[in-house]
Amino acid sequence: MDDLDHRLIAKLRHDARAPVADLAIALGVSRGTITNRMARLQRDGVIAGYTVRLRPDATPDEIHAWTSLAVEGNQHHVIRALLGEPGVFALHDTNxxxxxxxxxxxxSLADLSGTLERIRRIPGVSATETSVHLQTFRG
Structure with a gap:
């Protein structure tokens, strides 16, 4: 990937539905160049798909929480188990x-309780700490 690919990806991260013509103008290249680059990035698996980002208040009944986990032993086993857990939206490696x-x-809170219980039972999870999202001040 070159500088143009990186700049194109940055624009798509900001607005994945941006018209090709607008991207071409913003990046100073032809529409054909943008179309070809996007096709190559998709074909090579760099762009795996497009998604919709919702405002935090768009799903007011959904409960968001973050669980920090300490892992003993095979972290890959724990990661596979967590990625199979329906309540896990995203998983991050940390230091x-x-x-x-x-x-x-x-x-619901009952769903959160069940999710946390299943996470705690994963072999290799030695400790957890959970924080529930209450309010977003800047998003």
């Missing part, structure tokens, strides 16, 4: 006190 950070999104 410091905790080994992993799981972003949870569930429909």
């Amino acid at each position: 410091g006190r905790w080994d992993l950070l799981a972003e949870l999104r569930v429909g």
